[in-house]
Amino acid sequence: MDSYEQITPAVELQDRVTAFQESLRQDGVDGALIVQKTDLFYFAATAQQGWLYVPAAGAPILMIFKEFERAQAESTLEDIVSLGSPKKIPDIIRERGHQLPARLGMELDVLPVNLYRQFDSIFTDSTIVDVSTAIRLIRAVKSPYEIQLLRNAAACSDAVAGKVPELLREGRTEIELAGELEAYARSLGHQGIVRMRLWGSELFYGHLMAGPAAAVPSYLASPTGGAGVNPMIGQGPGFRKIQKNEPVLVDYVFALNGYLSDHSRIFAIGALPDELMRAHAAMLEIQEEVKRFAVPGAISGEIYEQMVASAEEKGYGEWFMGAGERRIRFTGHGVGLELDEFPFLAKGQQLPLTEGMIIALEPKVILPGKGVVGIENTHLVTASGLEPLTKMEDEIVILAG
Amino acid sequence: MDSYEQITPAVELQDRVTAFQESLRQDGVDGALIVQKTDLFYFAATAQQGWLYVPAAGAPILMIFKEFERAQAESTLEDIVSLGSPKKIPDIIRERGHQLPARLGMELDVLPVNLYRQFDSIFTDSTIVDVSTAIRLIRAVKSPYEIQLLRNAAACSDAVAGKVPELLREGRTEIELAGELEAYARSLGHQGIVRMRLWGSELFYGHLMAGPAAAVPSYLASPTGGAGVNPMIGQGPGFRKIQKNEPVLVDYVFALNGYLSDHSRIFAIGALPDELMRAHAAMLEIQEEVKRFAVPGAISGEIYEQMVASAEEKGYGEWFMGAGERRIRFTGHGVGLELDEFPFLAKGQQLPLTEGMIIALEPKVILPGKGVVGIENTHLVTASGLEPLTKMEDEIVILAG
Incomplete structure (x- = not known):
């Protein structure tokens, strides 16, 4: 290259x-x-x-x-x-x-x-x-040239998540696994720097955390936080050792030639409790619902409300996109050269969707003390709804324990 | 940890x-x-x-x-x-x-x-x-507590540079080597994010580049630039394969518990041309000169001028800290929680040094088409001059070709 x-x-x-x-x-x-x-x-x-x-x-x-x-x-x-x-x-x-x-x-x-x-x-x-x-x-509205660059970045996201089974082992710290995955990302041409526009926001590759550590909230306007390596950073992977039978969240951004693909998958060494498996399946259902109704003309704030209503209906209202009073009030965001682009699928947003917009859709359940499950894919808004730019399966990847 | x-x-x-x-x-x-x-x-x-x-x-x-x-x-x-x-x-x-x-x-x-x-x-x-x-x-003036945190970060800088001989091989791309070194840094607790205060400035770990690629200038207020992986980033390692007999610059920042250590060493697979060896030795001489005269009360801008004068006297005026009209006009900078802290050893700066200041001193020669040699260590300003926080030898590390 x-x-x-x-x-x-x-x-x-x-x-x-x-x-x-x-x-x-x-x-x-x-x-x-x-x-x-x-x-x-x-x-x-x-x-x-x-x-x-x-x-x-x-x-x-x-x-x-x-x-x-x-x-x-x-x-x-x-x-x-x-x-x-x-x-x-x-x-x-x-x-x-x-x-x-x-x-x-x-x-x-x-x-x-x-x-x-x-x-x-x-x-x-x-x-x-x-x-x-x-x-x-x-x-916010991407040209065919930009969409191709985003597809290239999304393919790299799939490759990075696809590498996880090779590197994930019981007893490794989050930060060790993060480092090796990041080295692999670098070898594919990851630019390192992930740009955010909102002042005071920053992200280093993304959030790779396991079990209860993944459910630790942070200052960041994001459903997940993480312990981080120190209070100065206050988010992302920390020094906790990854264990069996807990969800390992790999929510990484691939930054290729300026363009960002935002992508989350859940892994586990050995089986996960049914509660978590069911919650994950519920988030995939919400993703499928949104794919159909997020068509051109749909109002971004209304998509958010529909997702919240669906999560409540499925019994996840309390933990959808975080827990507590200051949980984030969005379920997806535009992405391009910056991670926080228009449109925001967020409370009160009036911007209608347009063909060519790119949306990182991230229905997630945050269970304090247990972990995070859910999905994130980067999608293109088409005439018939959302087309994922990624190919990897959405299901939880269970590795032999 | x-x-x-x-x-x-x-x-x-x-x-x-x-x-x-x-x-x-x-x-x-x-x-x-x-x-x-x-x-x-x-x-x-x-x-x-x-x-x-x-x-x-x-x-x-x-x-x-x-x-x-x-x-x-x-x-x-x-x-x-x-x-x-x-x-x-x-x-x-x-x-x-x-x-x-x-x-x-x-x-x-x-x-x-x-x-x-x-x-x-x-x-x-x-x-x-x-x-x-x-x-x-x-x-700008660090407490004993902060100085200890900076010493810890500097020890990690030494460890990262000390890892290079194990990973550096002919034919690897800069970006591959960078990724593996970064994974090692992460395993030591590197926080990833390196903060800069100047708006529009950013750095991803640092500058790992070899041969002519290291001498490519960039927008950054830094003596080195690098091709980078794309025009959006425009600095740092790129996709060039590292060759024998060329200087490999490893100018990396270790960010530990918020505090930054800025550190450069030169490596080579096989011998380097005498011209580069001599230039490196000249930069080490300048570093030794500054260590003595950068005492409390010394004016930061005057230290800069003395370094420039010494470089000219040694025959490196044309390539000291960059080449051309827009080369940077500084030779060192304060460092702490941010990479661009007071004092700046820069043209016109009037700030006098004080005990407890920390200075990343970086006399470097940039030879267009050939490469970069020189040194960078993070120092503490003491009553008798600069005390390096790092222990690694300053000489070029020549590996068997």
Whole structure:
């Protein structure tokens, strides 16, 4: 595999920029300055350090501080310049024949205050407005090119989960098993870094935990937490030894060429108690229900409510997606270059599904003191409902004890 | 190792909070609201989701959204409350007998604009000011407790580099070797996530690259870049096969119980060209020079200039810390809970060294088309200069070809 295999085609960038420009014009924004690394990669095909100016009409200008030659090799945009200081951005915009924007869009959901103030002092006559929701709405609907990259990532998710039976043995610590599985993921080209947009959120590969440790809640907006290796991290695998007859959750994200596949499977050394087997089967039933009714036009918040109602009906209301007052109020999320993309299948969400959206659907039961069962697959929204991008069977994998 | 081995002692938190309160009073700030995960862990011993209010005088209040019981188990602060919404923070502050702050400190170097605006609307009568520099100055000087944690991390760095000869073989890809070394690091308790404060910066373990690939520059404020596995990541190991007679850079961060040790060693299968051996020896000489003159009171920017001057004198001016116009202008950096802490041995920096500071010193030569040589060790600033926390030899490790 060559490191420059995945150069985003020029036509892809054109479509994305065009969609964004339509959105800017609708919102009365004259131009946007993209600075966040993931959005920059989405619109410019490079994550080198720089600034992308997208006027409401006309060609985008990619200004690169570091590393210019690398950005030139990666980006299929036409207008790429080397720039030593953001103070010169207004000059570049004017040189291209644009007026400076009266209303300038920026990513105010992620941009730190001090950096914002720097741009505010550079664009003294502009009002800076938030275009992050507009960007996220565009990014939520994937092109065929992106869907293929997501299929590639999902195939790697299957491969990683498929490797678990070879590595899982009684008495190994969660963290040891995690390390070996991660090494295998790396050998397949996993990029390591898993991007999350929500400030203060982070994830290291995912959640590999067993038995009661998997049911330990954490700060993260996720149904599962985990003990983690220390209070600074506070999630994920810890030093607990994996035992027989307990569910081993392997909820890992495969990050390939920027795109993420979110995937959970349950393993066990020896049989699991019936209670857990039944709960898992109930979660698979919920997944099948959603696959049918999550069609274009379905409202994301209503899908969440339907899943909650179904879990309650099946007797799992108390432990569905966590336990207690602060359990998370979502059952699935969009995924792409970031793990927390639109749409959110979450309480109160009004966004309707559209063909080409990608949803990591994760009905899970968290039984305090016992463990976690359930499923997660990354799906494509099609005209007839959800199509899983993954191939591996959803059932619990029981290994000889 | 138990996941809760490293509960930060109460006396440690008291000292940190006291130092911060002195700084707040000096700056005329009435109280600070800490929200960033790393700062929260530093002052409250937990990284669960919440808000820490530190009044200029009086006991700090830790308000936890999620996960309250976990924060209670981790934090040795006395006043910990469960709180469902940040809107109630002013009530909590008043209930404790404090007036609401006229000047409220927040971490404006990292806090996103939209979140800032939320707090601005909650503290309607307060002026929000930036206290990030004050926090970073306090965090720059480590306590004996922290120094011990850093020594533990440094010992793991040595262990990881010491494992390389067992795993390094001709024809393996950088990414394969990286994965196996990372699995070993995980088995020692590496937390995975390496925190950086500078927005848009990220690092996955570090930079393991060989030959010309190690000399490929990237967007990162680092002397080395690397091809990486794709343009979205744009740094670190790639898919290139490691060959004989080329320098293999293993520049990895060990993150143990929150604390980071930054460490580089050079390996080779078979002999290296004399040019590279000489360049490496020159970097070791520079390291020895700095160890003596980096004493308390020395100015961080002047240490940088001395290192640059020494590199020029030795004939490496053109390739010291990178090549070309946008090469980085630093030769070392503070390290602790984050990788980019004060002090920076960087152009123009005026901060004097203090006993108890920790500096990752990294004189390196980047020879385009050939590779990277040089050294990095994490040091403690003592009365007599720098004491390395690492034990491994600094010389290039030549393996039988």
